[in-house]
Amino acid sequence: DAEITQSPRHKITETGRQVTLACHQTWNHNNMFWYRQDLGHGLRLIHYSYGVQDTNKGEVSDGYSVSRSNTEDLPLTLESAASSQTSVYFCASSKVGTLRGTDTQYFGPGTRLTVL
Amino acid sequence: DAKTTQPPSMDCAEGRAANLPCNHSTISGNEYVYWYRQIHSQGPQYIIHGLKNNETNEMASLIITEDRKSSTLILPHATLRDTAVYYCIVRVAFRQNFVFGPGTRLSVLP
Numbered sequence: 001d002a003e004i005t006q007s008p009r010h011k012i013t014e015t016g017r018q019v020t021l022a023c024h025q026t027w028n029h030n031n032m033f034w035y036r037q038d039l040g041h042g043l044r045l046i047h048y049s050y051g052v053q054d055t056n057k058g059e060v061s062d063g064y065s066v067s068r069s070n071t072e073d074l075p076l077t078l079e080s081a082a083s084s085q086t087s088v089y090f091c092a093s094s095k096v097g098t099l100r101g102t103d104t105q106y107f108g109p110g111t112r113l114t115v116l
Numbered sequence: 117d118a119k120t121t122q123p124p125s126m127d128c129a130e131g132r133a134a135n136l137p138c139n140h141s142t143i144s145g146n147e148y149v150y151w152y153r154q155i156h157s158q159g160p161q162y163i164i165h166g167l168k169n170n171e172t173n174e175m176a177s178l179i180i181t182e183d184r185k186s187s188t189l190i191l192p193h194a195t196l197r198d199t200a201v202y203y204c205i206v207r208v209a210f211r212q213n214f215v216f217g218p219g220t221r222l223s224v225l226p
């Protein structure tokens with residue numbers, strides 16, 4: 001079955017280190033997204049991509065970067081991890097929208113990142 | 117995207133219908149109503165969406181008022197596994213950004 005996976009599921013790192021979170025989907029969806037979820041803030045959009053070589057900044061993009069070299073993967077990189085980036089990170093994907101607006105986003109299981 | 121208002125929490129007895137309301141009084145004509153839920157620590161799960169007609173699928177029914185200013189998600193026979201935070205989201209079709217508010221925490225009680 002097609003799916004979306006994230007790795008690692010849990011990560012502990014130190015302030016200042018570079019960290020990369022992986023997201024892989026097998027639905028052949030054009031669109032991919034990264035969110036973070038913190039207590040009291042709900043989900044907030046970090047970066048998104050509409051296709052290969054396309055990336056866009058979301059609401060809370062500072063300190064994060066993404067690259068899209070193929071359809072299946074959108075890795076999220078924290079250039080220099082900070083304690084404020086301790087959070088749960090969710091990846092999502094969707095296909096190109098249709099007339100019925102069925103560009104539903106499907107979410108991965110999440111990565112819990114702790115920055116010490 | 118239009119803002120939505122949901123009650124912060126609700127309880128429902130197991131086996132009964134759970135009716136989750138959502139107000140979206142500033143919704144515009146090209147905005148869809150989406151519902152997602154998030155079971156503890158898991159990724160959000162798509163439930164259903166609609167534009168102006170009522171919709172039903174294997175998980176739930178979505179009732180949208182005629183003026184489209186509010187909607188209700190109905191879980192016809194709630195089980196303990198339906199305990200989750202439910203998000204009502206209004207967004208323009210084809211626009212990619214979903215804005216998740218605080219949602220409604222539904223507790224299904226035995």
